[in-house]
Amino acid sequence: MSxxxxxxxxxxxxxxxxxSVERVLGGSATYFSLSACNFAGVQLVAVVGEDFxxxxxxxxxxxxxxxxxxxxxxGKTFQWVGDYTRDMNAAVSLETHLNVFExxxxxxxxxxxxxxxxxxxxxxxxxxxxVLEQMExxxxxxxxxxxxxxxxxxxxLKKTISMVDLVTLNDGEILQLTGQRNLLRxxxxxxxxxxxxxxxxxxxxxxWLFTPHGHFVANALLLERVVDPTGAGDTFAGGLMGTIAGxxxxxxxxxxxxxxxxxxMASFTVEHFGVSGLVDLNREEIRARLQDFELSRIYEGRxxxxxxxx
Amino acid sequence: MSxxxxxxxxxxxxxxxxxSVERVLGGSATYFSLSACNFAGVQLVAVVGEDFxxxxxxxxxxxxxxxxxxxxxxGKTFQWVGDYTRDMNAAVSLETHLNVFExxxxxxxxxxxxxxxxxxxxxxxxxxxxVLEQMExxxxxxxxxxxxxxxxxxxxLKKTISMVDLVTLNDGEILQLTGQRNLLRxxxxxxxxxxxxxxxxxxxxxxWLFTPHGHFVANALLLERVVDPTGAGDTFAGGLMGTIAGxxxxxxxxxxxxxxxxxxMASFTVEHFGVSGLVDLNREEIRARLQDFELSRIYEGRxxxxxxxx
Numbered sequence: 095m096s097x098x099x100x101x102x103x104x105x106x107x108x109x110x111x112x113x114s115v116e117r118v119l120g121g122s123a124t125y126f127s128l129s130a131c132n133f134a135g136v137q138l139v140a141v142v143g144e145d146f147x148x149x150x151x152x153x154x155x156x157x158x159x160x161x162x163x164x165x166x167x168x169g170k171t172f173q174w175v176g177d178y179t180r181d182m183n184a185a186v187s188l189e190t191h192l193n194v195f196e197x198x199x200x201x202x203x204x205x206x207x208x209x210x211x212x213x214x215x216x217x218x219x220x221x222x223x224x225v226l227e228q229m230e231x232x233x234x235x236x237x238x239x240x241x242x243x244x245x246x247x248x249x250x251l252k253k254t255i256s257m258v259d260l261v262t263l264n265d266g267e268i269l270q271l272t273g274q275r276n277l278l279r280x281x282x283x284x285x286x287x288x289x290x291x292x293x294x295x296x297x298x299x300x301x302w303l304f305t306p307h308g309h310f311v312a313n314a315l316l317l318e319r320v321v322d323p324t325g326a327g328d329t330f331a332g333g334l335m336g337t338i339a340g341x342x343x344x345x346x347x348x349x350x351x352x353x354x355x356x357x358x359m360a361s362f363t364v365e366h367f368g369v370s371g372l373v374d375l376n377r378e379e380i381r382a383r384l385q386d387f388e389l390s391r392i393y394e395g396r397x398x399x400x401x402x403x404x
Numbered sequence: 405m406s407x408x409x410x411x412x413x414x415x416x417x418x419x420x421x422x423x424s425v426e427r428v429l430g431g432s433a434t435y436f437s438l439s440a441c442n443f444a445g446v447q448l449v450a451v452v453g454e455d456f457x458x459x460x461x462x463x464x465x466x467x468x469x470x471x472x473x474x475x476x477x478x479g480k481t482f483q484w485v486g487d488y489t490r491d492m493n494a495a496v497s498l499e500t501h502l503n504v505f506e507x508x509x510x511x512x513x514x515x516x517x518x519x520x521x522x523x524x525x526x527x528x529x530x531x532x533x534x535v536l537e538q539m540e541x542x543x544x545x546x547x548x549x550x551x552x553x554x555x556x557x558x559x560x561l562k563k564t565i566s567m568v569d570l571v572t573l574n575d576g577e578i579l580q581l582t583g584q585r586n587l588l589r590x591x592x593x594x595x596x597x598x599x600x601x602x603x604x605x606x607x608x609x610x611x612w613l614f615t616p617h618g619h620f621v622a623n624a625l626l627l628e629r630v631v632d633p634t635g636a637g638d639t640f641a642g643g644l645m646g647t648i649a650g651x652x653x654x655x656x657x658x659x660x661x662x663x664x665x666x667x668x669m670a671s672f673t674v675e676h677f678g679v680s681g682l683v684d685l686n687r688e689e690i691r692a693r694l695q696d697f698e699l700s701r702i703y704e705g706r707x708x709x710x711x712x713x714x
Binding site: 276277278279296299302313316318347350354384388390393394395396397399 | 442443586589609610618619628629660661664687690691694698699700702703704705706707709
C-alpha cells in the first residue's frame with residue numbers, strides 16, 4: 095500500500111571527522127523516501143526552489159518515489175550547513191537557510207489523499223495538522239518532530255501528537271517533551287497523549303518500540319566506521335513506515351520488523367555522506383545485513399535451573 | 405560445576421539521588437558471588453579484616469557461597485565511599501581505604517584448585533596471574549579489570565589478558581585499553597591479545613558479546629527506577645560466569661544465555677542500594693524478569709520484499 099511523506103528536501107553541506115561535502119541532496123523527506131522505497135511505494139510532498147535540478151529529481155524518480163507532490167516555488171531550496179567534528183552525535187548547525195521552506199504550505203495532490211499510511215516528518219506541528227486535514231481516513235499516521243518545536247510550540251505539538259498513531263523521538267526529545275528523566279515513564283506519558291505506538295531512537299544504541307502489547311528493543315548494527323549521521327533518524331523512520339505500508343499491517347510483529355528494517359537502513363546512511371549510502375545500495379546488501387542482524391539475535395532460552403548450593 | 409571467584413569484599417558507603425547508605429556489604433567478589441550462586445556453586449577467595457562480622461559471613465553462607473577461601477587478616481576491611489549525585493553513570497570516589505586488601509595475596513585452598521571455571525575480578529593483574537599459577541587446568545578463565553590498572557600496569561595487564569579466555573570490560577575501559585575509538589575494532593584487538601570471548605558492558609545500554617562465532621547484543625532491561633549502580637558490572641559477570649559453570653559449557657548459546665542472565669541479575673542490583681537487590685531476591689522474580697525479557701525479544705523475520713515502485 096502507498097505511503098505518503100511530508101517533510102523537507104534540502105541541500106546540505108556537512109563536515110565530519112571523515113571529511114566534508116558541499117550542497118548534497120538532503121532533507122527529512124529525502125532520506126525517508128530513499129529508505130522507505132525499498133519496502134513500499136512512496137509519495138513525497140515537499141517544496142524546493144528554482145535551484146533544484148533535474149539531476150536530483152531523476153535520482154528520486156529512479157528510486158520509484160512519486161514526485162507529484164513536490165512543489166517547486168520561486169526562490170532557493172532549504173539549505174543547511176552542519177558540522178560533526180566536535181561531537182559525532184550532535185551536529186553544530188553553522189547555517190540554516192529555510193528559503194522556500196519558510197512559506198511551505200503542503201498541498202496534498204488529489205491522488206494522494208487516500209494514502210493509507212502517512213508520515214509527518216519534522217515540520218511545524220501546525221502544518222502537520224494541515225496535512226492531516228487533507229487526508230481521507232488514513233489507516234496509520236506517524237509523526238516525527240525535534241527539540242525546536244518542543245521548545246517553541248509545545249501545545250500545538252501536543253495537539254498534533256494526540257491525533258497520530260505513531261511517534262518517533264530520540265531520547266533527548268522524549269525527555270524534553272515529557273519533562274521526565276526516565277525513558278520508560280516518558281514513553282508511557284507520550285502514549286497517554288494518544289499515540290498507541292512510541293519509538294525511541296537512541297542512535298548507536300538502537301531503538302525501543304513501545305506498543306500496547308509490550309516493548310521491543312532493536313540494537314543498532316555494530317559498524318566499524320561512521321562517516322555522517324545526518325538523516326539517520328529519517329532513514330530509520332522510512333524503514334519502519336515502509337515496512338508497515340509494504341505489509342499493510344500494524345501487527346506487533348510487523349512493527350518489530352519495521353524497527354529492525356529501520357535500523358538496518360540507518361546503518362547504510364551513516365556509513366556515507368548524505369544519501370549516498372542509500373542511493374548506491376543494492377538489495378543483496380540489505381539482505382546480507384538483515385541476515386547478519388538476525389544471526390546476532392538468535393537466542394535459545396532455558397528455564398532457570400534449581401538453586402545450586404555449592 | 406564449581407566456579408571460583410577472586411576479588412574484593414568491602415564495606416561501601418554510597419550516596420545517590422535516591423538516598424544514602426553507610427558501611428554496607430560490597431566488593432566485586434561479593435556482588436559476583438551473590439549473583440552467580442543462582443546458577444552454580446561458588447567458591448570465594450578474598451580478604452577481610454577483623455571488623456568483618458558473623459552477620460556478613462552468614463549472609464554469604466546462607467546463599468550457598470563457599471567461604472573456605474575467605475582470608476581474615478589483622479586490620480580493617482577494604483572501605484569505599486562513593487557518590488553518584490552528580491552522575492548516575494560514574495561514581496565520584498570520596499574515600500578509598502584499601503586496608504587489608506593492600507597486602508592481599510590470594511591463597512587458593514587445596515580443594516579449590518581443580519575448579520573448572522575461574523573468574524578473576526578486578527584486582528592487580530599481577531595477583532590475577534598468581535591465582536592462575538595455583539589452578540590446575542581450568543576449563544575457562546574470565547577476567548575483569550578497571551581503568552586504574554589500564555593506566556598504571558598496562559603491560560602486566562596485557563600479559564594477564566593473554567592468559568585468559570574471557571574478558572569483561574565496559575566501553576570506556578576497552579577503548580582505553582586498545583587506544584581505539586570504535587568498539588567493534590577494539591573488541592577485535594582484545595581478541596588478538598588472546599581471549600576468544602570479549603564482553604563489552606554498556607550499562608543502561610546492555611552488553612555486547614563477541615566470540616569467534618559472531619556477536620550478540622543483549623539490551624539491558626528497561627527500569628523505571630535506578631537507585632545505585634554499584635556492583636552492576638560484577639553482578640553481570642556473576643550471571644554470565646554462573647551460567648557457563650552451571651551448564652558446564654562454553655557453547656555459543658550458553659554464552660548468550662549467560663549475557664542475558666547477567667543483564668537480568670544486574671537489573672536487580674541497580675534497583676536497590678548495595679547487595680540488597682540480590683539478597684532478598686526469590687527465584688520467581690528472576691523467572692518473571694527472564695520471561696519478560698524473552699517476550700521483548702520475540703522477532704519473526706521475513707525475507708526482504710521485491711522492490712516496490714510506487
